[in-house]
Structures are given as structure tokens and as C-alpha cells.
Amino acid sequence: MSTPPVDDPRSASILEPGHTFASVTDKISSIVLARRTPRFWWVGFLLAFSLTMWLFAAIGYLLVRGIGVWGVNVPVGWGFAIVNFVWWIGIGHAGTLISAILLLLHQEWRTSINRFAEAMTLFAVAQAGLFPLLHLGRPWLAYWLVPYPNTMALWPQFRSPLVWDVFAVSTYATVSLLFWYVGLIPDLATLRDRAKRKFFQILYGMGALGWRGSAAHWHRYETAYLLLAGLATPLVISVHTVVSFDFTIGIIPGWHSTIFPPYFVAGAIYDGFAMVLTLAIPLRAVYGLEGFITLRHLQNMAKIMLATGLIVAYGYMIEDFMGWYSGNAFEAYTVHNRLTGPYGHYYWALMLCNILTPQLLWFRRIRSTPWILWCIAMVVNAGMWLERFVIVVTSLHRDFLPSSWGMYQGTVWDWSIFIGTIGFFIALIFLFIRFLPMISIFEMRTMVPTAEVAGEPVPAPGRIEGEV
């Protein structure tokens, strides 16, 4: 196996040379179908699972005692819960972007990463979805946000962005799930055919919905997949736009700003790609998937991070500029307070994480060194969390009347639930890589040179030279 020189990304392919249809299928499906579960999987999974259990314990405590176990107060009515919600939703974005927009843009390098990026999206949205429920004072009444016919003839209050959130997030979760599942069907059929044990044959068989690989199946699959991609594409933009409305509709200085939608979307993609890298780099190392998730993938993702990071930086800049330019004393104070107030260190940490650190990605050497890339991705993950913290907390804690200014700090239960969702997320990822193919087998097969050499029409849209 000869590896192309790392300093020439152009020559880095999206599939290691030497792979055949069979080898691709073997390599990916063996991870799922191996009888023995690797030791590191058990270690990682149990760790993540215990965090998950802690999450449920913390949720139980929260439900029994009330929202008071968190650090929220008046004036800071939203704290970790909303910060985490926005953060997780943002993380999900990369998956949708990779699977839908890059698909439509014929970026075929997405093929090796779209499956687990989509899984990541789903699992992140699942975490995100917990928070709007849990942060309610009376979570058992959350369904009142949904417009359902009832004897009281009461509807939600449609002017509230929280109602828009319900639609945006639930649509997003549904489309993401469908998209992911539809994409899985041919692979589930492969697994069904390759599974040795009856139980798995039946299990995967049910999931495969009777897929036999006929031309009609492929035709319908292609149509459905493309349609779903078309549906998912606006969602990439809309979900985080709507999430940002939670703030922009508010009157609070630091929230009430038209710049939020684009800057939130860019931030979401930024963070999403950071999370894909965070997951992909260890995965390709432990499962030996360097042949599928090549340096070229990592480099491309790093470039997207750099680009979106710059958009985000521009957002920060404009936010601060507007604080001054608006001539509004409240806005100006909010900016001043962000920079120099009691949460100033959060702001400067955010600048370090989200603006300074990613500048390293200008260097090819760094882009093509996975462990550095992983570190940068982690820093960006943290930075994006800080960004949401700064937006939510520093705006609220000092608004119009100094008499009601206050401070906010997460309590042990805030942290428990936050870290717990990270554990839950990782646990789901572990289950996913153990039971489902983390890379799309059938799409990877189209990357095998023979797929082209034979001159057959390839199922996936044609290959386009060049990079993102």
C-alpha cells in the first residue's frame, strides 16, 4: 500500500488505491459483522454508557426537584440548557450539509464520511432535543407547544420563536432520520446477506425492507435520496436561522440583531465539521480506515472549518462594531461588558478558540497532520460552546436596568446534564459503529476505479475534479 506524499493534497485520493468492490465491502462490513467486539469498544462504550446513566440520574433529579437545581435565575433565565441546545443543534449541521448540500454539489469525497456524519447529526439532534424539554419549568406540559386540536381550543402562540423552533427542529430531526435511513437501506441489505447469525439476518433483513438491488429499486432509491437531499438542503439554513430567532426576536441588547441568522448557520457548520473531525480521526485510526477516510477528507474539512471560521470571526467583528456604530447605549454597554465585564475571560477564551486557533489551518502541514487537526477541532468545539454561552449569558446578565443585573454560574447539575449528553452521544456513536456500517459501502464501491473502468453508469452522480 503506497501512500501518496502528504504534502500534495491534490494527489491524495478519496479512496486508497488498490481497493476492489469486494475489499471495500469486506473492510467495512467486517467491522459490523465481526463476532468479537474489540476491547477498546467495550471500554469506550461502558465509559460513555455510565455517563449516559449519570445523565438519566441527573434528569430524574431535575424532574423531581425542579429547575432550581440549575444555576438559572432572574435575570439569567436561560443558562446551560439553551447553550447546550444551540451547541448540539449546530453540531448536527455538518451531517446534513455533507449529505445533502455536498451531494447536490457533486462533492463525491463526502461519500466516505456522510454516513457517520449523518448519524452524528441524528444523535446530536437527539441530545439537543432533550434540552428544550428539560429546561421547562413544567416539562410534562411540553406538548402544549405543539399545535394539536384540543377541547380548550387553544393553539400555541405563533408569534413566539419557540414555537417556530418546535417546527424547525422536529422537521429537521425527521428529515435527517429519513435521509439517514434511506441511505442505509442498500447497506442493510448487504449486511443481511453477509450476516452469519440468524438473529442478525432477520434484524438487518427487516431494516433492508426487502432490498434486492434490482434496477427498479436503485431507480427509486436514487429518486428518493435526491428528493430528501433537496428537502434537507434548506433545513441546513433554516434550522439554525430559526434557532437564532430565539435571540434576535428578543429585545435584549446582544440578542436583538439581524446578523444572527447567517452567523449562526456559519457557526453551526464550523462546529459541525469540527465534530466530524473529532469523531473521524480516532475512528479511522482504530478501525484502520485510513484508506477510506483519507488525508484529503481531513484537509477538505479543515478548509471548510477555516472558511466558516472566518465568517464567524466576521460576525463577531460586526457585532462589536454595531455596538459602537448603533449609537445605542445599551448595545454599546453589552459589547463593553462582554469584553471587559465579569465574563470577559469567557469572551477572550472564545476569541482564542474560534478565531486564533483555526488560523493554524492555513498551513498545509497542520491540515495534514491528523492529531493536530483533532486538537484544533476540539478547541473549536469548546469555542463554539463558549460562543453560545457568551451570547446567552452575557446578554442576559446585564440588560437594561442595572438594578436587576446578576450573575450566572452552572451548578453541578448543569454540568452533569451537559457532560451526560456528551456521554449519551458517544454511547450512541459506539452503538452505531458496532451495529451499522459507519461508511456507506455501496457508495464507496462506486469510488473503486473498476466502477469507472468498466464504463458503467455509476449510481452516484459523476465525479467532478477539483476540491471544495
Add this chain to the structure above:
Amino acid sequence: MSASDRRLPVIPAETAPEPPRLDFEALSRRLEAERGAGHWRSLEELAGAPEFREALGDERFQGAEGFDRRDLLKFMGVSFALAGLTACTRQPAEKIVPYVRQPEEIVAGGKPLLFATAMTVSGLATGLLVESHQGRPTKVEGNPLHPASFGATDLFGQASLYALYDPERSRTLQYLDEIRPWTAFLGTAREAADEERATRGAGLRILTETISSPTLASQLAGLLHDFPAARWIQWEPAGRDNARAGARLAFGEYADVVADLAGADVILSIGSDFLSGGPGSLAAIRQFAARRRPERDRGPMNRLYVIETASTLTGANADHRLAVPASAMESIVRDLAGALGVTAAGGGGGAFARFVGALAADLKAHAGRSAVFVGAEQPSAVHALGHALNAALGNFGRTLRTIAPVEASPTDQLASLTELAGDMAAGRVSTLVILGGNPVYTAPADFEFGGRLTKVRRRIHLSLYEDETSALCQWHIPEAHFLEAWSDARAFDGTASIVQPLISPLYDGRSAHEVLAALAGAPESSGYDLVRTFWRGKMAGDFEAEWRRALHDGVIAGTVSPDRSIRVGSPPPVVLASPATSGTQPGDASTRGRPTAAAQGLELVFRTDPKLHDGRFASNAWLQELPDPITRLTWDNAALFSIETAKRLGIAKEDVVELGLASRTLRAAAWIEPGLPDGTVVLNLGHGRKRAGRLGSGTGANAYLLRRSDALWSASGLSVRKTGETYPLACTQLHQNMEGREIVRAANLEEYEKNPGFVHEKEKEPDRALSLYPEYPSDTYAWGMAIDLSACVGCNACVIACQSENNIPVVGKDQVRRGREMHWLRIDHYYGGEPANPRHYFQPVPCMHCENAPCELVCPVGATVHSAEGLNDMVYNRCVGTRYCSNNCPYKVRRFNFYHYSTQFRAPSMRMLANPDVTVRWRGVMEKCTYCVQRINGAKIDSEIENRKVRDGEITPACAQACPAEAIVFGDLADKESRVSKLRRNPRDYGLLSELGTRPRTTYLGSIRNPNPALPEPVRTDFPHTELDRETGQK
């Protein structure tokens, strides 16, 4: 639902309840004369007693004549129904005046009734009207007919209701911690009386607080008559000994001075916090605030000068405030007296010559239209000088009048307590009866009262709570709350009131009357009998009618103390002499309470707490959680340092400091308060209780531990040592700086008159058309509120009134520190100007009921909605608790139930506290000021029954009703003639943050001060100081 409407009119006296006396001679004569089968139902009838005939005349059941079967059944039905009713509530058995138009309303359970009663603090009464829902008192209001109330209430009156239902009140009579019946105590009382009688009461001591109750005083006099060698000692830790001594110096006898500020153009307070807590403070606020409005509708604006040490509410409202160390006070007053020609001495330069000169000139220019107040803390010589100043200015007879002392027995309380302490130490006391008060906690530290108390053989303590004193007494008798027992009391001007109970004692409490009666050997006499017996014959005219009138009105007609024509003699030479040359022999009346010259170190100043007074309210959770009007601290006191002093000593907020005074030390948390004189540390009394129940114990530092009998109010030679530890304090307002924002808009009178529109100068209210949403139709009432910041003195009464009316829970210190206090109405306090002597601004902030409310827009479930009348309604049932509305509220007036705070209303007694007209909120629900929507709807229902519109003034929210300054006006903005509409047209009217386009329905009238042009004091609302803003660990 104005207060007086719900009281019944006085009706003529009913039958005399006294048993008719039988004339047995007439009876036998009659029997002899009788022929045939005469029937008689009782000896009374037989005797033909006129009372009996009269009673028959009044009764419906006059035998069977004219009474058919149907009527009988009807009456039986009614009787049974009513008999059932009596079982529902704990009605006192004595006759309190019932509602006149009673029947169906009571059955329907809708209308509460109001009863007049009175509450005493330090012996002086404030008249109250107490709302009763089916026999349980639920809300305290002021009595408009009472001279110390004028319909307003102070926070103590409002909070007294909490004490009534406080689950931590003492519930059982105990002997050595064992529960005993009242009869067991009666045995002891008899035994003690017998024993003491042998020595004519030489070993008997009765210790009370200051007493103004005529009945109690007559009982005490009777007891002292029976036991001539016994002693009655009064002890009030925040007492007026110095004032009494000063009056004696000036007038040659004890006298009280009563002010009428309506005629006062210039007011000088020498360390007197006459606007808060003191006797007659409500009347003072009413009269003072009436002339704080620049509209001149009640005379030109008055001007207030305050010379003080600690920052008080009075100082905060001053036009000119001079902060001086306690030790320097007397010399300044001497300078002033010199400048006014009262004394030959003084009048010399001094550090404050300019201030004193301008003040003297102003006072002179307003001779006869001014008033000088001297605080109870000031030494007697200053009181005497104050009287002399008033006399020289010709204020007596105009703004001030002297009356005979209101208290029953004015004495030198400290001297008599000293004597008691000596007697106890010497074993000369065999029976000590402590009626109320908590001397173990409040007695000067050098008396070692607790230790000496245990040398008394028989110790009996009557108190509302089991406190420090109860712990050291063998007998503890639970005291009846004033809403549970009959008594009487006099107001600051002498007006007497009957204290009428509304409910029978919840825990078999006894009143001081009953305990004294037991000692006097008449245990069967109830408080009711005693009070009635006392007043019988003392009321002019028909007693029953007058008694009923007194109960109804809450005042006894004709009891105002008459003016006493006292000539103010020229003060004795010892007062005129400078302190350095005058003798300082202890006990000399002229040097009473004079601070010893500061040798070295700092000065410690004690003051009563604005919330807990002398500590008696420490168990009251409402008051504990109420923010201090200036420091905004809750649940604790703190050693207060000026910014400079704190800087010099390296002390930050929440540092624990050790205060050393002579050989005693006390650890207290430090807090920084601008405006204190440098070198002075202020410590409020009343905190640091050891036995004040679960809530009141261990909050703050016990200042009494440093308070010696020779330095009751201030002490020099204080050492302060940083311990390096910190103690968390719960403050509700961490920022008292307006940050240059137009929050409280203020001007001096001169500027205002030049530019009446100053409040709108910097305002840019957006165009109404900018809103995306259509306007709400306005074809009905449009409720609105106007709050006059010129009138508001920041007394906090409205906050407690709101808490009481709206079932607002107490959340505790930890939750307050987390920023989760629940007060619907808060009073913001801001500093402005120089940190060394800042201006203070108060701003009550209820919900603004914005016409374009940011909260309504963002609620996803429509739990906060706009009513047709412009109210911003909160639908608790519908709230899911996103807290988005609170985030989006620019005024941050919304309060959230982070925990299930309302569980405190589950305690059986606390259930009775809750206002049945207001929902008790559940966990996870948002709440906020409703403009007392229950009162609005009550008035609307009344008006609809009568087919008319609600009249202006018919609806008074709890805050407005309590407000002694009449600063809060509520009404219908659609009615152009309503008071609130008129205030809307006032040029001072502005909307807080109206530049946001919220269009608040609550608006403010700009704050106007009236400084002396000779002492220019520019208006400053900025406060260029950051030390205060440093974050503590608090959220």
C-alpha cells in the same frame, strides 16, 4: 373596594350584656301579690327587671304567639345553618363588631370583612383595618381614621400577619420545657402572689416593654398597690431615654413633641429617622411627601436637611445630607444653635461652617414654618438643644406641639434596668415576670442579664416566640398575637384605640392582661372584661354605643392628648456649656448618651434595623427577606464601612471582620456603603439571634454583644481586624449605579421650573406605527399606574403589602443569593453623585403592563396575554415555564418558581395566611405583578351589580393602599378625569425605558429635590465609582 366600605356602619347599642341585677325584695312582694296560675320563665321575668323586658322586646322569639309552624321551621333551618357556620372558623367568643349587611354575602363566602384594631411597636399604636375572610385575618391595611396611619401601613404592620400564622410561634405553655396547662401556671401565680405578699412584694419585679396601654397600666398600678414594694421596670432596647432626658432638660418635665409637617417649609433632622419606623412615621411621611411635589398643590416644596451618621431613609430623602461621626454631632448642633442665637457659645468655624451657616439662615428665614427633629440615639443635650432651637424658631404651637407623655409611665428605663440587674445579682429578686420583650438578648452586654436572670428563683416569661429569654425562664407562656387578644394602646399623639382581636388564639396564647390578672388573683377575668371594665365610664355618653363606635372606628373619640402649654425654659447651663467643660458624672441627665470623646480607633454606631427593628421581628420571614432600603441586603446585617474606610482597612464586601470594643469582640460580615462618615462602622441591631426559630436564628451578627450601657448608640475605640474569611451575604441589587441611563429622571426644583419637560429631554420614543402588530382596541377601562418618585421615600411598606396580598412566598437566603427572590414589586435604589455623600434615588418597580409587551410576544403557549383593559395577564395554568418572557422583559419584573416555593403555604397555619382571592402558584410557573387584578375584578363586579362604571379611586392595589406617601396612584386612563390620567398629563410623567417602544402603563413622575440655592447641589444621577460594583460570589 375601598377600605372603609367594607366596614360596617356603627349601629346603636344592643342590649346590655350585663346580667340584670335581681331585686329579691321586689320579687317576693310580687309573688305575694300574684294570684292564680302565673307562669314565669325566670326569676328575672318574675322580678320584672326592665333589662329583661327590653331584651324580650328585641328578641324575635317572644313565645309562640304570631309564630306559625312554617315560621318555626324557617327559623329552625336558619338556626341550624348558622350553627353549622360557627363550626367553620375560630371566632372569638367575645363580641367583636360584626358586619351589618351580613347574611347572604357571608354565606356566599365572597366578601371579606374589615375590623379595626391597632398594632403597637415600642408601646405606640398604629391603627389598622384587618381583612377577615370567614374569620381568618388575611390582610392588614391602615385605618384612615387613625392619626398614626391615615390609611397607610408600615412594613411592621403589614408583616404582623405573618407573625400571626408563623408556624414557629410558641404553641404551648411550658414549665422547664414540659407542657403544662394554664391552670398549672395559675397555681404558681397564686403561690407566688401569696409568697410575695408576705414581703409586700419586695422580691417581685415585672419587666415589660414600653407600655402605653391604659388598661395594662391600670392593672400594673393595681398590682403595685397590692405589692407596694414590688417594682415595674420597662426596657426598650431602642428606647427613648435620651429623648426623655432631653425633654426634661428643656421643659423641666417629661413631654412628647408631636409634629405637623403640613406647615413645615424647612425640616432639619439631627440624626432622626423620622420617616421610618419611629412613632408617627406614617403620619410624618404622609405630611412630608404631600409637600415634596413641585406642583405646589399642597404648598411649596419643603426642604429637608439631615445631619446623621448612619445612612437612614430620612437621610436618603434629604435635600442636603451631612454625614458626620456620632462624636461630632453635638458640636455641629452647638454651632447651629450658636448661629441661631440660642447659645452664646459655639457658632465657631468648624468643618461644616458653610453648611451650618446656610442651614441657620434657611431656618431663620422660615421661623415658625420649620421643624427640628432629634433622633432617639442622640444624647440628651442634643435633644435639649433641639427643643431650644424649635423654641427659638417659634415652631412650638405652629408646626410642633408638646403633649403630656403618651406612654403610661415615662421613666429612665436604662436606670431601672440597671437597678434590676443589680437586684438580680444581689439575689433580691424572687419572682421576675417578663411580659413581652427579650431582655436576655437586648439588655446591654455589661449587665450579663442572662447570667443574673438565673439567680432569680421564679422566672416567668410571656412571649410570642420561644426566644433567648424563654430559654432561661422556668415558665414560658405563649403570648397571644395582637390579632388574637383584647387590649388597648395609644398612638404617638395620645389617641387611644381598642386592640380588637379577629380570631381566637391559635395556640391558647395569653395576653399580658391575663397574666397580670392571674398574678393579681383574678385569673377569671378575660382580656375583654379587663379592657371593657377599664373603659367603662371613661367614654363619654352611652358606653355601649361608644364602645361599638370605638371598635368600629379604631380610635376612641376624644383621647387625643391636648396641647400642654409648656414654656421652653432656657436650657440649663450644663447644656449650653461645651462638652469639654461640662461635668461628665454618670447618670447626669444632661450628658445622657453623650458619646465619649474618640480616643483612638474607629467609632461603632448602632442603629435599629429598618426591617427587624430591635430584633423582635427576626422570626418574621417576610421582613428577613425584605431588602434593606439602602444596602439591599436580606437575611443578614453587616458591618457597614464607608468606601474610604474600607479602602484604608483593606476590607471588601463579604469579608468577615472582627470588631473589638473594650474586651468584647464580635465577628461580622463587612459591607461597603457610600455616604457613611469615614472612621465610622455602622452595625444594625436585631440580627444574630440565637433562638428565633428556624428562619430567624443565626442571621447576621448580634450587635448587642458589643453594646454597653454606657455606650448604647455609639462607642469609640473600635478595632477592626480582618479574619481572612468571607461570609456570603444575599443582596438583591448588586448594582446601585444607573450607568448613565435615564432610569430615575431627577432635577432640582429650580431647574424643573425653568424646564418642566426635562424628563423627556433625552428620550426618543419610537413611532407607534413601527410595531408590526395592530394596536389593541381600547373601548373599555385602561388601567394604569403612576408612581411619583418625588414623593416615594423608599419605605418598603408596599413590598410587604404586595407580598401579603398576593401570596408571594419567601425563598430563603440561598435562593436570594442565586437571584431568585420573588417580590413582585421591588424598590430599586440608586446612588448618584459623590461616593462620600451620594444622593439616593428610590424607584418602586412593579410590572409595567406594557401596551406593547415584549413578554407577550415570546411566550410559546400564550400564558401571558393582553387583556382588553390593557393588563398584561399571567395565566398560571397555561405556563409551561420557558422563562422566555422573563428574559425578554426589559424591566425584569417577572418572577419564576424555580422550586416549589409555595409549599410553605402547606403548613396548617400558613394555609390561613394565604389570600383566597389569589392563586398559590406551583413550581415551574412564572408570576408577576397583576395590578392586584383580584381587586380590580372585585370592584368591577360591584360596579356591574350597581350598573355603573368603576369610580376613580375605587380600586386600590395593595401597594398603593399601603403607601404612606401616596406616591402610587392607580386608575383608569380612559377616564380623562381620573387621578392617574391627570398625573399622565403632568410634565414630570415619563415611561421607564419607553425608548424601547414598550409603552408602559406604569409611568413615573420625575424626582425633584429642593436644595438650598445657597448650598448648590447639582443633580447627579451618575455614580462614578466602581468599588461598589465588584462582584461578590453572588449570582
